[in-house]
Amino acid sequence: MEKEKIAIMGMGYVGLTLSVVLAKNGFEVYGIEIEKEVVENLKKGEPHFHEKRLKAILRQQLRLNNLKICESFPNEKIDIYIICVGTPLKKESKTSNIDYIRDVVLNVAGHMKRGSLIILRSTIPVGTSRSVVLHLLEKQSGLKAGKDFYFAFAPERTIEGNAILELETNPQIIGGFDERSVTLASDLFRKLTPTVINVSSLEASEMIKILDNTYRDTVFAYANEIAMICEKLNLDATELINAANTHYSRNNIPNPSPGVGGACLSKDPHILIDFAKRAGYDAKIIKESRRINEYIPIQIVSRIKAKLEEFNKNIRDAKIFIVGFAFKGEPETSDMRDSTTLLFLDELKKYASDIHGFDPVVDNEQLKHLGIKVCETMGEGYSNADVILFLNNHRYYLDLEPFEICSKMNKPAIFYDAWRMFEKELFKNIEGIHYMGVGL
Numbered sequence: 001m002e003k004e005k006i007a008i009m010g011m012g013y014v015g016l017t018l019s020v021v022l023a024k025n026g027f028e029v030y031g032i033e034i035e036k037e038v039v040e041n042l043k044k045g046e047p048h049f050h051e052k053r054l055k056a057i058l059r060q061q062l063r064l065n066n067l068k069i070c071e072s073f074p075n076e077k078i079d080i081y082i083i084c085v086g087t088p089l090k091k092e093s094k095t096s097n098i099d100y101i102r103d104v105v106l107n108v109a110g111h112m113k114r115g116s117l118i119i120l121r122s123t124i125p126v127g128t129s130r131s132v133v134l135h136l137l138e139k140q141s142g143l144k145a146g147k148d149f150y151f152a153f154a155p156e157r158t159i160e161g162n163a164i165l166e167l168e169t170n171p172q173i174i175g176g177f178d179e180r181s182v183t184l185a186s187d188l189f190r191k192l193t194p195t196v197i198n199v200s201s202l203e204a205s206e207m208i209k210i211l212d213n214t215y216r217d218t219v220f221a222y223a224n225e226i227a228m229i230c231e232k233l234n235l236d237a238t239e240l241i242n243a244a245n246t247h248y249s250r251n252n253i254p255n256p257s258p259g260v261g262g263a264c265l266s267k268d269p270h271i272l273i274d275f276a277k278r279a280g281y282d283a284k285i286i287k288e289s290r291r292i293n294e295y296i297p298i299q300i301v302s303r304i305k306a307k308l309e310e311f312n313k314n315i316r317d318a319k320i321f322i323v324g325f326a327f328k329g330e331p332e333t334s335d336m337r338d339s340t341t342l343l344f345l346d347e348l349k350k351y352a353s354d355i356h357g358f359d360p361v362v363d364n365e366q367l368k369h370l371g372i373k374v375c376e377t378m379g380e381g382y383s384n385a386d387v388i389l390f391l392n393n394h395r396y397y398l399d400l401e402p403f404e405i406c407s408k409m410n411k412p413a414i415f416y417d418a419w420r421m422f423e424k425e426l427f428k429n430i431e432g433i434h435y436m437g438v439g440l
């Protein structure tokens with residue numbers, strides 16, 4: 001039997017991981033990408049970001065010819081098109097930029113045939129599938145949805161760093177233009193994952209994607225607000241939250257964090273705030289949560305500055321060593337998009353000039369663009385440092401020896417452990433070191 005042919009537009013975090021998993025599950029996949037350099041590297045089996053198991057499966061599927069990477073559509077009839085291009089926030093208005101979607105939809109409309117299934121996977125404001133994507137597809141192709149072609153929205157809900165595994169285990173939500181569209185899209189995803197959940201409309205599936213991420217942002221903001229209150233009360237927020245959660249089934253309070261970053265969690269609440277407003281509702285908790293999560297990295301700078309002043313040190317002359325630039329450490333990723341470390345760095349640069357950095361996953365070439373002194377080793381960074389900050393939660397730090405680090409620092413010095421990776425008690429025995437964290 002001939003394999004179904006799928007074209008996936010956008011070889012980013014979402015499109016590339018989905019492409020390799022579909023290729024591995026028996027489809028003939030064309031990965032379409034407009035960035036020449038990305039295309040060249042992918043053809044050689046070199047992904048442009050770190051994701052567990054990605055490189056090996058990419059190479060295997062290229063070799064087996066199940067996956068072909070191209071700059072434009074092949075001269076082949078494609079059965080299914082899956083749109084995975086970016087939908088970044090506009091800087092000033094913090095509203096969704098759907099220009100990439102518009103461009104790619106025009107391309108698809110020119111290539112699709114009767115019977116094609118089109119699936120949108122990018123995150124978009126509720127209503128966009130119908131009012132923008134379907135509208136453009138019908139207008140440009142002259143075909144009618146539900147009669148000549150089929151259309152569904154199937155949001156990506158995997159976690160970066162573990163996307164390959166989750167694509168084959170996570171439940172997949174499907175909303176479609178009509179029953180046939182839902183059935184076709186469900187049949188596709190059922191070949192990847194055991195649970196497919198069909199919802200009543202395109203809009204329902206669009207909204208589920210956004211409410212998922214916004215929920216997480218909101219609960220993280222709760223923990224972060226508790227942390228800021230604990231700082232005022234001289235209480236240790238992590239100790240309190242862990243105690244409150246222990247064997248108490250009604251609680252699942254997250255630990256505080258140095259803000260909330262990453263391309264999705266920092267973007268999706270803004271999308272929700274915007275379309276809720278356009279629909280006539282002012283989203284209060286969601287808006288305030290985002291504000292808290294964006295404020296924490298700024299607040300860390302002012303706490304560090306004030307503590308250095310207590311030590312009669314000027315932040316301008318202090319050697320500051322930042323560890324962890326990827327937006328998270330667990331599961332590990334090289335993605336720095338909207339990392340809270342970058343928000344922290346922007347604020348820090350207003351006061352400090354001797355800033356050093358290290359990340360166990362991000363390529364040093366990428367760090368060099370941040371205007372900091374990039375360290376080849378941890379030791380280079382912490383030797384004579386006045387401040388060391390661990391700003392993400394990579395497990396690499398667990399093997400570090402805090403006594404060794406502190407012995408080389410310029411005391412009195414600050415050891416800032418944003419994710420509480422180290423035992424607080426250890427630092428009580430280290431003279432000249434002030435141990436700090438979010439909510440401590």
Ligand SMILES: NC(=O)c1ccc[n+]([C@@H]2O[C@H](COP(=O)([O-])OP(=O)(O)OC[C@H]3O[C@@H](n4cnc5c(N)ncnc54)[C@H](O)[C@@H]3O)[C@@H](O)[C@H]2O)c1
Pocket residue numbers: 009010011012013014015032033034035038084085086087088100103104121122123124156157158159160263264
């Ligand atoms: N990163 C995640 O884990 C994640 C999770 C859930 C949802 N999403 C959503 O999925 C979408 C994609 O996210 P991403 O992180 O993969 O973005 P990305 O920026 O990493 O990738 C998008 C890719 O699309 C390419 N592209 C743009 N226009 C194109 C065109 N006309 N034809 C072909 N390729 C084109 C870009 O060059 C880029 O490589 C976004 O809407 C995002 O919000 C992302």
